Amino acid sequence: MTQPAVSPRLAILACRVTDLRGWRRLGLSALAGAVATLALPPAHILPLLWLAFPLLIWLLRGSDRGRTDFAIGFAFGVGHHVPGLYWISAALFTDIGRFWFMLPFALLGLPALLGLFLGAGTAAFGWARRRFGLTGWAEAVALALAWVAVEYARGHLFTGFPWNLLGYGWVPILPVLQFASVAGIYGLSLLTVLVASLPATLAGPRPSWRPALAGVAVLALVAGWGGWRMAGQGLGDVPGVMLRVVQPNIPQELKWKEEAKINNLRHLISMSGAEGWDRITHVIWPETAVPYFLSSDSSNADQQPLTRLLTQIAPPGGALITGGNRLATDAAGNYVYFNSLFALTQGGHVAASFDKFHLVPFGEYLPLRALLPKGMKAVAAGADFSAGPGPQSLTLPGAPAASPLICYEVIFPGAVMPRGGERPHWLLNVTNDAWYGQTAGPHQHFAITIVRAVEEGVPLVRAANTGISGVIDAYGRVRGSVPLGDSGNLDISLPQRAVFVPLYADFGDLVPALIWLGLLLAIVVKARRQITA
Secondary structure, three states, X not given: OOXXXXXXXXXXXXXXXXXXXXXXXXXXXXXXXXXXXXXOOOOOOHHHHHHHHHHHHHHHHXXXXXXXXXXXXXXXXXXXXXXHHHHHHHHHHHHHHHHHHHHHHHHHHHHHHHHHHHHHHHHHHHHHHHHHOOOOHHHXXXXXXXXXXXXXXXXXXXXXXXXXXXXXXXXXXXXXXXXXXHHHHHHHHHHHHHHHHHHHHHOOOOOOOHHHHHHHHHHHHHHHHHHHHHOOOOOOEEEEEEEEEEEOOOOHHHHOOOOOHHHHHHHHHHHHOXXXXXXXXXXXXXXXXXXXXEOOOOOOOOOHXXXXXXXXXXXXXXXXXXXXXXXXXXXXXXXXXXXXXXXXXXXXXXXXXXXXXXXXXXXXXXXXHHHOOOOOOOOOOOOOEOOOOOOXXXXXOOEEEEEEEEXXXXXOOOOOOOOOOOOOOEEEEEEXXXXXXXXXXXXXXXXXXXXXXXXXXXXXXXXXXXXXXXXEOOOOOEEEEEOOOOOEEEEEEEEOOOOOOOHHHHHOOHHHHHHHHXXXXXXXXHHHHHHHO
């Protein structure tokens, strides 16, 4: 016998959503996807997920074939990613005369590509729902498993783009965010979609409050544990280390103009040597802050005048840490270019250097360059950048070892620390978000860095050309920041790392994978019981 609906009005709404067809069904799916975007940075309106995901499940209940399942997921994905990633197109306007042809791809093409991933996920969900007769909580679990599988796939396939993963919505709620120290951002996304989907069981063949209340209870337990984890963890500071993080706020349209380069450099030097410099041990500049090629070889005669100029503001016993492009030659004598980071000490010595290893497609290299029309170049020099060897522990004078990350290298969970040997004490991220102006992009980028600190249990220091520079401790607390669009220095101590290495830092994506498999086993067992009943 069918149980009475928990709420007659909710049952009527669910039936109407399930009965939608054609463009109305796809339009509502796209709208639900857009609503879900508001849970992400910078809005963080998380309760809207409890509307978006029940709508998605009810829409999928009205489908009886894989093609429709795919279309519903694709529409949800496009609706989700167009408002979530619109800011990428802002980068093209710095030189719209050259890159106008990429505008449609940035605005609609990329969201459509990412929508294909979600379409595949909902097609798999729809097949499983019909094949095994999934209902109730098993339906919500299946959708959560499909969603996270999609997030993981788009984070790894075709160079990977794990941006706007749903778990980033929890960044302002630090007790819940601590779950990332156990299961990473993918585990946090899995938890999020699961608890947000369970209210779909309030209307259906066997309506019940129990799954939704169980979801609330799980979320409360996670928050309680996270609060306990943070309680009393007022991490101290590394003795003898005082950072000056410099955010120059140089407009992107002026950054590479030949006539502006020397003035930009003088601006950085002037800011770095401002009042209080005598207390500073390390000055940190953003990505490509030095607008001229640098070399990792201190004896390079061509570089010595530049390094002597720069190291005027390198503190005694410490270093100036700056981003800059590096020019080298390969075994065949050809020039190769790197997006790099350098630690310069007084006297012009290059104490350490690091080459970016995860390059931005179309920004730093052209995929399948040989197949593209002549004249399409990814960088001003007309050649692709080369990739460095990977994450490394950078030994710095006067400070603990750091794992440097340039720009969007920080967005890849589980790939920000070198594996093997002693773990670096902190993450150092230099970036240039001036490309994206006053949009959601820089806020999303900063939120991602907060989660990396929690996952790895180490502080993260971020120097951006413009917004948002900051220092984050191992529990995701922002110790200090310079807002987007401002020019300023952040003088601050380096926090200590967490006392215990987080589970995720030790085992990486194995932890969320085991949780995923455990939930999959749970719905398989439920399905078998239904079949044999």
